[in-house]
Structures are given as structure tokens and as C-alpha cells.
Amino acid sequence: MKPQAPFGWEIADGGVTVFAIKKTIRVKIESLSSNERLAASLALARIQAAIENGESGYTALEDGTGYWLAPKAVQALDSNQAESLNLPPTCPFSLWIKLTGPFTAPTTKALASWHDVSGTRVAIKENSGLAIHGSKAYRIPANLAAIQVACTSFNDNADDLDERLAAMSILKQVLEEASGEAIGTDKQIIDMRFRHASTLSIDVSVDPAGVNFDPIFFSREVKEQALEAGDVIKQSESLLTPEMQKNLAVQFRHGANAKPTYVLARGEYLFIDPSIRPALEVIKEQQGKSADERSRFARSPQSFFRERYLKEGFTEDQVDQVVVDSFVETDAFSERVIQVGLWRPPILPFIKRAPNAWFPESFGLKIGSKIISIPESEIEPLAKSVAKAIKEGAEEVSVPGTQETVPATLDALDSLNAILQLFLKIPPVTADDGEDGKNPEPSVTARPEPGETNKAILVVQDNFVDEVFIAQFAARTCFTGFEQPSSVKTQLKAHQVNGVTWLQKAWSVGYPGVLLADDMGLGKTLQVLAFICWLKTKQAKIGLTPKPALVVAPISLLGNWESEVQSHVSGDGLGLMTRLYGESLRRYRLSKSSRPDVIEGKVTLDLTSLRASGWILTTYETMRDYNLSLGAIEFSVIAFDEMQKIKNPQSMMTNAAQALHGDFKVGMTGTPIENSLADIWTLFDTLMPGALGLGDLRAFLNRYKLDNPDALRSLKDRLTEETDEKPAPMIRRMKSDVAKDLPEKIEQSIERMMPEAQAIAYVSALKSVNAAQGKRSKLEAFHRIRGISLHPRFATQLSSSNPEEHIGESARLISCFQLLDQIHRKNEKVLVFIESIAMQEWMSFTLKERYNLGKFPGRIFGDTSAEKRTQVVEQFQTSPKQCFDVLILSPRAAGVGLTLTAATHVIHLSRWWNPAVEDQCTDRAYRIGQTRDVTVYYLQAVHPLYGNGSFDCILNELLIRKRALSRGMLMPAETGEELDQMLERLNSSVT
Known part of the structure; x- marks a missing residue:
């Protein structure tokens, strides 16, 4: 007892x-x-x-x-x-739910009553979450309490059928979640089926009335799987069947308002999650707008949703994440808006030279990712045809002698004029700005006078036969070697000097852009800041007109940029800073309205103020929403931090980035390829479009295949090796190669046999792996065996009140606490990476008690606010050096943007099949600023029967193989094949 x-x-x-x-x-x-x-x-x-x-x-x-x-x-x-806690026991009675009539009838009630084992109703008085029966008190479990609340909500919405349906959907959902409880349910409710919409997109179409669109919905599972894999959600994965989607579109279009629930078929309903209802209301409103307004909405729905969520009470600093959670750009959405011309890809003129030749071989236009070659004799006639088509309101013009067409836009005309003026020495073709045409474009800024052009000419290579990068560019200045930026007060390390030298040389010889893809923790931000400081001084010396620099970064890294500037740059080395995001945006709006460019269809920001900036710090979302304003400014340099955010070639964000006017662009990423080789192609299509000789995306993917190691090695050489004294387009250096002054990183893989309870649970989970059919079933089976490999009771609340018993049921926990005991005796600091929030909470409390700590160890996970993150990091970093401390972190929430060099130990208690994620976690401690050796521990639970065929061993093998391959070639950290590979290995371990 x-x-x-x-x-x-x-x-x-x-x-x-x-x-x-x-x-x-x-x-x-x-x-x-x-x-x-x-x-x-x-x-x-x-x-x-x-x-x-x-x-x-x-x-x-x-x-x-x-x-x-x-x-x-x-x-x-x-x-x-x-x-x-000696609280009352769980209520021993069953909860019965009964409808008093048809659920659609306004007089029908959902009655919840308590019954004993014989079915007799018992009198219960509820008080403060407890059920009082006679002199005894019982605790009502959360899922049964949720059912009671759902019944009350249903009864409170008697007069509104839509609200009753929504309440019934919630009731149905909580009933399903409480399936393990003693519940008696009305047959009417059992027969109802609800589909829960957690995020949405739009299906765009065009008819004689203009652009139209209908909402399409996705489940939470599809959204989370895509996020986890880093994939674009496919429209085919939507929540509804094609027939249901068709019926819903009719209902939605003909309804007076957006509703919380829709009838799909007899007994089948669609429930709209409250979090996305404001976005759905915006779609409904926009369906009734003019053709022009509908086009603007379809071009960038996120901008319209942003405005609505601001009205709902979200702050400028919160709203971008809310919009990301509400709306997804599916594969079909991105493709369709470009296809129908809602979002016009930037048009750039190009010349193509033969290898080792300075004289142009051919000319043409690059429209988005597509390259159209045009004979020299046809450039002027084509420009005249485009000018005429603009005036007549035509959509496009055919390119003589080809099957290609060119959009009849001022952008296309400007590009053709650039070739006429700069290379053919022919006066430009003039045309009205579309004012008299049937298809005018929004005014952005004053256009150049005839004889002027602000179009950059691309130098396009088409040399797949050559294994090296040989593009020729017009030099900006003579490069004689590294020049120390005078306003940088930090002493650069040797590899950082090399990095800044590379940037200076690439700019000097005329490159349009480069990719800085150094390993995490090598100081990419400092290198770029040093380059921008140097560039401002250099441009002044050689008489170039000063222009602002633009830094585009994820929301979570904005504070990091500001702190890095304060730490490394003295005085006004960067010039006046402009914060173009969050609450600061309103200072630069031309009117009090919060509506951005994409909604207004015109410039909405004060260009004069922005052009006077030394440097502008903004987000990717702001760049997308204010693309006309930012596209009207010429920047000396544009830096894209965590550039993999614009790796999708068809996304609106990528198109907005490619439409910016930057004399030089620097991409920054520690993971240049995440899920597909298409990632690296898209990054370079933004940084130096057409110049690598890689062809279009399809040709690139046909040439460089994952099953061709030689091709992948040649791609890496092509991008990272200097040729004919021309700098490489990309540098990717690992800490092990260049950070020679870093202390040693000691990696230890610790295997331990599973205790009996864990081994038994593992065998049961392995059977579900063998039986799994279909992607969802396989994923569920995978997560189950992955969880049990951590702890046999991972799917339930932690069971034992004795921490030692709980630890003793898990091989990994036994190893983890043995390590923690050793680290505690040494008075050193450690990072523990673990995904399970419940396990994090338990560990924090247990560690405090086990080691008699003065406070609970800090935790950083997905819901940790930016302010709290900063506080936790500062406390950990500034605590006494010879003092034991533990910081518990979620791998995906704490993998970037944190410096935790106070730690000299890193324990990976849970792992994922992407080595980049794991390495980023390790790099929180093993990075520049670390002065002591760092020991990294990879914990593995081994089944006594399956040995190396155990889950942890198979995963460890996969990670080792991926790391080894990535050192010699460019390849994605995740290919989408890992799940099947893991399951196949697990199944083969049984046979």
C-alpha cells in the first residue's frame, strides 16, 4: 500500500x-x-x-x-x-449523452447525465471541477468535462442552425477524443461525421468575368506533416473529395456569409476551426468585389488576411505568424497565379556569350525561371510589337520564329530597350504608360526618360558540357586584396577574413550575387555586416551614388541582427537604420491605412524616407506585402538571411525577392539544400539568375539526380571552386575545416539494452509497423516505435510516482541521467534536446530535486516567447562558470538563433532523420565564442533481440551515412524517402 x-x-x-x-x-x-x-x-x-x-x-x-x-x-x-497530490479519485460513474429530438430542431437539447454501473442515474453536484456524490468527492477528467461544456454550448445556440452545427462538431470531436472513457452516446451523434478544417488556401480560376477563387481546406495532420518534412502542401491532399469540394464551392458562393460549419452530404459536415474563420470571411467578402480587386486578392491573399487579423486584435508583431498558420500556398495555387498572370514574374534582359568569348552570342529575356532567346534582328521589331500591344490592351506578343510569347507589359518593353541601348546602340522604343490602353498597370514610380534604363543586363551561360562556372561580368572596380572595414570594431577570425575577402572580390569583379552557405556558428552575420560596412566606404571612394542596404530576415532573427550590429559595428558604419516591420511600419506609410501595396495596387510607403536610410531591416512577409514600394528602390546590396525561406520557385515570396533591385545580393543559409536539389537552383535563380549555366529547373533536375553521385560532386565543384581567378559563386565551410581555433568536439554514441518493460512495448510497436498500410498508417506506426524507443509509456501520462522507477524503464533515460550525474560532479553545464513537452516538464522538476538546484532548469520550446527565450539564454550564459546547470530544449524550436557557449556538453535525448537539424542543435554550444571542448552524446536504446536492427541503431546509421555524403556532394538533408527506408529496415530486422 x-x-x-x-x-x-x-x-x-x-x-x-x-x-x-x-x-x-x-x-x-x-x-x-x-x-x-x-x-x-x-x-x-x-x-x-x-x-x-x-x-x-x-x-x-x-x-x-x-x-x-x-x-x-x-x-x-x-x-x-x-x-x-492526494486529490479525490477519478469519477467512477459513466457520462451519458442524449439528444431530446432531431439535432437540427431548435428545441432539441443535448442532455449529459451521470449513471452507475447498473445504468441507474445518480445525482451529482458539480463544484470547482469536482463531482460531489453524497459525502464523497470525485475528480471529473478533462475529456468528460469538455463533453459537458460542448453540450452546454449546443444548448445555448438553439436559434442558429449554423452555430448548433459548429457546437455539434465540437461535441463530436471531444467525444471521439474521450473514446477510452465510460460514455453512453446518442446514436444520432454516433452517425454524424465531421471533417475539421485547420488551415486553408484558395483555388484560382479565370472566366470571362475575370479572376475567381474558392476556398479549399486542409487538416491539421496534413499541415503538420508538410511542415515537418519542409514540403509544399499539395492541393490533392485537401480535406474534401472533388465532389464535396464542388458542392461546397456552390454553397459558399451563394451563402450570405461565411459559416462555421457546412453540410457536405447526409450525415457529413465540415467544421471550420475558429482560428481560420476571419480568413474565410475575407475570402467570402472578396468574392463579391470588382474584377480588379479580386485579382489583387488572388495575387497575395496573405496581405488581406493580415489586415483582417489586425482588426481582430492581433498586434503587428503577432500577425505574420497567425497568417502563416491560417493560409498555405499549395503547389496548385502558386502555379496558377503565375499561369493566369496574377503575379508576373520579373522580366530581365540577358545576353548569352559563348565560353571564353566577350562578344554576345545571342540575346533574350528571362521571364521568371524561363529563358527565351531572341535573334538580334528581332529585338527592335519585338519591342515595337510590345509597345503596340500595350497601347491596344493585348495580353502578349509572339516572338518571331519561335513558339514563345512575351507579356505585353512595360517591364518587358524596358528589358528589350535595355538590350537596344546598351548593346545594339539603337534608340529605345517609346510607348505611353498604358493610360489609354485597356490593361493599364499600377504606377510605381517615375519611369526613366527615353535614353535611360535602370535594367540590369544578365549574363546567361548555357554550358552544361563544362564542369566549371565560367561566367563573365563587367568589373565594378579593380580588386587588389582584402580591405579591412574601418567601422568594424571586432577582430575578424581568419576564416571570416577569407569570407569577407570573397565577398569583396565577388562584388569587385561584377557578380550580381553570391551564396554564403557556411556551417552554423561560423559568423555569417558578422561577415555580411563587415562586407556592407566596407561596401559603403568603397562606393564613396570610387564615386558611386550612395544607396541603402536591405537585410531581409525571418521574424525570429530580427533582434539578433540588431544586437550583432551593436556588438560589431562602431559609430554610423552602416548609416541610419530603418526598422521596416511590426509596429515600426506605420512610420513609413503614406496614409493612416494599414493596407499594403498588394491590396492597394500601388506604392504605400514613403520612398523618400526609405531611400535616405543607411540600411533597412525587414521581414520576408513585409517584402512580399510591400513589393511595389521596395521594388521601386535601388539597393546597393540585399542580404537574405536564412534564404531557404524563399526556396520554392513558384511562391509569391520568391517572386517578390526576385523583383527587388539590388546591385549585389548575398544569400545566407546553413542549409543550402533542405528537401530537394531544386532548392539550390532557386536560390541562385534569385542571386545570379541565368549566370551559372545550369539551364532551367527541369533541365537542372534532369542532369543532377540524387542517384548520380558523380553529378552531385560536379555540381558542388561547379559552385564552390574558383576558376580563372574568378571567385566561387558559393562558399560552404564546415567548422572542422576552417575554425582551427575552436576547441575539440568530442562525439560519443552510447548504446544501452532496453529494460524489460521497454523491450516488450517495442515488440508490440514493431508489429504495428509490419501491419501498416498507407502513408498515414505508416507515419503513425513510425512515431509509435520512435516514441517507445525513448520511453515505453511515451503515449500516456508518465506513470510512476517514483522518478527512479520511471528512469529505469528507459534505456535512453538511464544513460542520460548517468551522464548528468557525471556532469554534475564536474560542475559543468549541459544542453539536453528532447521533443516531448511532458518529458521536458518532468525532467525540469526531477533535475531540480535530484541535484538540489536553486531554481528549475530553463526550458526553450515552441511556445516560449522571444522575451522569455532571451531571459533563459542570458541566465544560462551568465551563471557562474564552475556551476552545474541544465538547459532543456526542443530541437526545432531552439535549433537556430541561440548562442549557448556556456555549455560544454550536449545530450541528444531524442533524434530526427535530418542531420542538419541535429547539427544545428549541437552548434548552439559548439560555435565561435566557445573556449572549451564540447562533448556531444547520441543516446541509443538497443533491443536485446534485434540488436543493430533496433530503431535507434537504424536511425543512427542513416544519420552517419547522410553526414558523410553531404561532405563530398550537394544533396538534400531530407529526401522524402526516409520514412520508407526506416520502415523497410525495421521490417527486415524481424525476418
Whole structure:
């Protein structure tokens, strides 16, 4: 029999107060013995984490004796957690749900009642999350409480059928989630089927009335799988069948308003998640707008959604993430908006030279990723045809002697004029700006006078037969060697000097752009800042007109850029800084309206102020929404941080980036190829379009295949080797190669046999792997065996009140705590990477008690705010050097943007098949600034029967192989084949 837990409880202030007691007297929780606190670790860890996370319903008592818990918090505890706090046991009665009539009838109610094992109804009085029956109190589990709330919501919406449907959808969902509980359910409810829409896109079409669109919906699972794999969501993965989608489109278009629920078929319904309803309302409103407004909406729905969510109360700093969560650019959406001309890819003139020849071999236009060659004799006639078509309102013009067409736009005319003026020495063709035509374009800025052009001429190579990069460019200045930027106050390391030298040389010889793809932790930001500082000084020296620099970065890295500037740049080395994001945006708007360029169809920002900036810091979302304003500014240099964000060649964000006017562009990424070789092609199509001789995307992918190692090695050589004293288009250096002053990184793979409970659970999970059919079933089976390889009870709440027993059930946890004990004895610091939030919470509490720490170890996970992240990092980094400390992190939430060099140990408690993710985590500690050796531990649970065929061993093998391959060739970190490869190996381990 378990000893009585040293806790008591009482109903108070609409909730329950839990407090520590000794001999019926309240005492401070800290006065309990460590063993007593550890016995309640399952519950105390959850409560303490909730308080730290700022979750509502959890309050620490001021006297330190315990906590006040709201009803929801009491109900959220599982039986083991509740028992460890001596709270009442789980309610032993069944909850029955019955409808009093047809659910569509306004008089119908959903009745929830409690019944004993014989089916007899029992009288229950509910109070503060507890069920009182006679003199006894019971705790109502969270899922049963959710059913009661859903019944109440259904009953409160008697007069509105749509709202009743929405309430019924929620009721149905919570009933399914509570499938393991004792519930009696009305047959009407059982027969209903709801599909839950968690995110949306639009299906774009064109008819005589102009552009039209209908909403399409996706489940949370599809969205999460695409996010996890880094893939674009396919429209074919939508939540509805084609027939259902067709019927829904009719309902939606003819309805007066967007509804929370739609009838799909008899007994089948679509439930719209509340988080995306504002976006759906915008789609409904825009369907009724003019043809011009519909076109603007279809071009960039995110911009319109952004405006609505701001009105819903979200701040400028929150809204971009909300929009990302609400709307997805599917493969079909991106392709369609370009296909129908809603988003016109940038048009650039090019010349093509034969290898080793300076005289142009041919001319043409690059339209997006497509290259159209035009005979020299046809350039002027084609320009005249385009000018005429613009005036007459035609859509496009045929290119003589080919099957190709050119858009009848001013952009196309400007590009042709650039070739006429600069190479053929022929006066430009003039045309009205479209004012008299049937298809005018929005005015962006004053256009150049005849005889002028601001179009950059691309130098296109088409030399697949050559294995080297041989493009020729017009030099900007003579390059004589590295020049130290005077305004950089930080002493650059040797590899950083080489990096800045490479940037200076690439700019000097005339490159349009380059890719800085150094390993994480080598100081890419500092190198780019040093280059921009040098460039501003250099341009002034050689008499070039000063222009602002533009830095485009993910939202999470904006603060990092500002802090890096403060740390490394002195005085006004970069000039006046402009923050063009978040709340700061309003300072530069031409009107009080928050509507961006994409909605207004014109410039909405103060170009004069922006052009006066020394450098502008903005986000990818702002770049997309204000593409006309930013596209009207000539930048001396544009830096794209984490450039893989624009790796999709058809995304609106990529098109916006390619439409910017930058004399020189620098891409920055530690992962130049994430999921496909198409990633690297798209990055270079933005940085130096057409110049690499890689052909169009299709030709590129046909030449460089994943099953051809020689081709992949030649691609790496082509991009990373200097040729004829011309710098490489890309540099990718690993810490092991260049950071010679870094201390040693010691990697240890630790294998341990699974304890009995884990080994038994593993065999059961392996059977589900063998039986899995279809992608979803396979993924579920994979995650199950992956979870059990961490802990046999991964899918349930942690079961044992004794932490040592819980640790003893997991091979990896045994290894982890043995390592932590050693690190504790040495008074050193350690990072522990683990995905499971429940495991993080439990570890934080257990570590505090086990090692008698003065505070709970810090945690950084997906919901950790930017402010909290900064605080946690600062506390960890500034704590005394000879002092044991642990920081617990989620791999994907903490893999970038953090410097944690106080740690000299890194434990990977859970792993993923992408080595780049794992290496980025390690690089939080092993990076520039680290002065001590770092030991990295990879923990593996080995099944006593399957040995090297165990999940952890197979995964470790895969990661080792991928790392080795990536050193010699360019290849994606994830190919999409890993799941099948892992499952095949697991199945073969049984036979």
C-alpha cells in the first residue's frame, strides 16, 4: 500500500487549493523532503511548468505552501498526478449523452447525465471541477468535462442552425477524443461525421468575368506533416473529395456569409476551426468585389488576411505568424497565379556569350525561371510589337520564329530597350504608360526618360558540357586584396577574413550575387555586416551614388541582427537604420491605412524616407506585402538571411525577392539544400539568375539526380571552386575545416539494452509497423516505435510516482541521467534536446530535486516567447562558470538563433532523420565564442533481440551515412524517402 501523500486540498475561490501538510498542519512545499516532492513530481512538474509558461488557471500561493488550481487545471491532471497530490479519485460513474429530438430542431437539447454501473442515474453536484456524490468527492477528467461544456454550448445556440452545427462538431470531436472513457452516446451523434478544417488556401480560376477563387481546406495532420518534412502542401491532399469540394464551392458562393460549419452530404459536415474563420470571411467578402480587386486578392491573399487579423486584435508583431498558420500556398495555387498572370514574374534582359568569348552570342529575356532567346534582328521589331500591344490592351506578343510569347507589359518593353541601348546602340522604343490602353498597370514610380534604363543586363551561360562556372561580368572596380572595414570594431577570425575577402572580390569583379552557405556558428552575420560596412566606404571612394542596404530576415532573427550590429559595428558604419516591420511600419506609410501595396495596387510607403536610410531591416512577409514600394528602390546590396525561406520557385515570396533591385545580393543559409536539389537552383535563380549555366529547373533536375553521385560532386565543384581567378559563386565551410581555433568536439554514441518493460512495448510497436498500410498508417506506426524507443509509456501520462522507477524503464533515460550525474560532479553545464513537452516538464522538476538546484532548469520550446527565450539564454550564459546547470530544449524550436557557449556538453535525448537539424542543435554550444571542448552524446536504446536492427541503431546509421555524403556532394538533408527506408529496415530486422 502506498504511503499517504503529504498533501491536502480544499475548495476555494471557484477552484481547488492544494497544499503541503505535516501532521495536519500546512507547511511550505520546500520544507517537504526531496523524496516527498519527487513522489509528487508528475503533478508538481506540470503545475510548475504551467506557471512558468503563463498558462491561466495555475497560481502559486504567496505563503509557499501550495497552489490554487482552476477547475480546468484540476480536471487536466491524470489519475497518477492527482493521486500524488492526494486529490479525490477519478469519477467512477459513466457520462451519458442524449439528444431530446432531431439535432437540427431548435428545441432539441443535448442532455449529459451521470449513471452507475447498473445504468441507474445518480445525482451529482458539480463544484470547482469536482463531482460531489453524497459525502464523497470525485475528480471529473478533462475529456468528460469538455463533453459537458460542448453540450452546454449546443444548448445555448438553439436559434442558429449554423452555430448548433459548429457546437455539434465540437461535441463530436471531444467525444471521439474521450473514446477510452465510460460514455453512453446518442446514436444520432454516433452517425454524424465531421471533417475539421485547420488551415486553408484558395483555388484560382479565370472566366470571362475575370479572376475567381474558392476556398479549399486542409487538416491539421496534413499541415503538420508538410511542415515537418519542409514540403509544399499539395492541393490533392485537401480535406474534401472533388465532389464535396464542388458542392461546397456552390454553397459558399451563394451563402450570405461565411459559416462555421457546412453540410457536405447526409450525415457529413465540415467544421471550420475558429482560428481560420476571419480568413474565410475575407475570402467570402472578396468574392463579391470588382474584377480588379479580386485579382489583387488572388495575387497575395496573405496581405488581406493580415489586415483582417489586425482588426481582430492581433498586434503587428503577432500577425505574420497567425497568417502563416491560417493560409498555405499549395503547389496548385502558386502555379496558377503565375499561369493566369496574377503575379508576373520579373522580366530581365540577358545576353548569352559563348565560353571564353566577350562578344554576345545571342540575346533574350528571362521571364521568371524561363529563358527565351531572341535573334538580334528581332529585338527592335519585338519591342515595337510590345509597345503596340500595350497601347491596344493585348495580353502578349509572339516572338518571331519561335513558339514563345512575351507579356505585353512595360517591364518587358524596358528589358528589350535595355538590350537596344546598351548593346545594339539603337534608340529605345517609346510607348505611353498604358493610360489609354485597356490593361493599364499600377504606377510605381517615375519611369526613366527615353535614353535611360535602370535594367540590369544578365549574363546567361548555357554550358552544361563544362564542369566549371565560367561566367563573365563587367568589373565594378579593380580588386587588389582584402580591405579591412574601418567601422568594424571586432577582430575578424581568419576564416571570416577569407569570407569577407570573397565577398569583396565577388562584388569587385561584377557578380550580381553570391551564396554564403557556411556551417552554423561560423559568423555569417558578422561577415555580411563587415562586407556592407566596407561596401559603403568603397562606393564613396570610387564615386558611386550612395544607396541603402536591405537585410531581409525571418521574424525570429530580427533582434539578433540588431544586437550583432551593436556588438560589431562602431559609430554610423552602416548609416541610419530603418526598422521596416511590426509596429515600426506605420512610420513609413503614406496614409493612416494599414493596407499594403498588394491590396492597394500601388506604392504605400514613403520612398523618400526609405531611400535616405543607411540600411533597412525587414521581414520576408513585409517584402512580399510591400513589393511595389521596395521594388521601386535601388539597393546597393540585399542580404537574405536564412534564404531557404524563399526556396520554392513558384511562391509569391520568391517572386517578390526576385523583383527587388539590388546591385549585389548575398544569400545566407546553413542549409543550402533542405528537401530537394531544386532548392539550390532557386536560390541562385534569385542571386545570379541565368549566370551559372545550369539551364532551367527541369533541365537542372534532369542532369543532377540524387542517384548520380558523380553529378552531385560536379555540381558542388561547379559552385564552390574558383576558376580563372574568378571567385566561387558559393562558399560552404564546415567548422572542422576552417575554425582551427575552436576547441575539440568530442562525439560519443552510447548504446544501452532496453529494460524489460521497454523491450516488450517495442515488440508490440514493431508489429504495428509490419501491419501498416498507407502513408498515414505508416507515419503513425513510425512515431509509435520512435516514441517507445525513448520511453515505453511515451503515449500516456508518465506513470510512476517514483522518478527512479520511471528512469529505469528507459534505456535512453538511464544513460542520460548517468551522464548528468557525471556532469554534475564536474560542475559543468549541459544542453539536453528532447521533443516531448511532458518529458521536458518532468525532467525540469526531477533535475531540480535530484541535484538540489536553486531554481528549475530553463526550458526553450515552441511556445516560449522571444522575451522569455532571451531571459533563459542570458541566465544560462551568465551563471557562474564552475556551476552545474541544465538547459532543456526542443530541437526545432531552439535549433537556430541561440548562442549557448556556456555549455560544454550536449545530450541528444531524442533524434530526427535530418542531420542538419541535429547539427544545428549541437552548434548552439559548439560555435565561435566557445573556449572549451564540447562533448556531444547520441543516446541509443538497443533491443536485446534485434540488436543493430533496433530503431535507434537504424536511425543512427542513416544519420552517419547522410553526414558523410553531404561532405563530398550537394544533396538534400531530407529526401522524402526516409520514412520508407526506416520502415523497410525495421521490417527486415524481424525476418
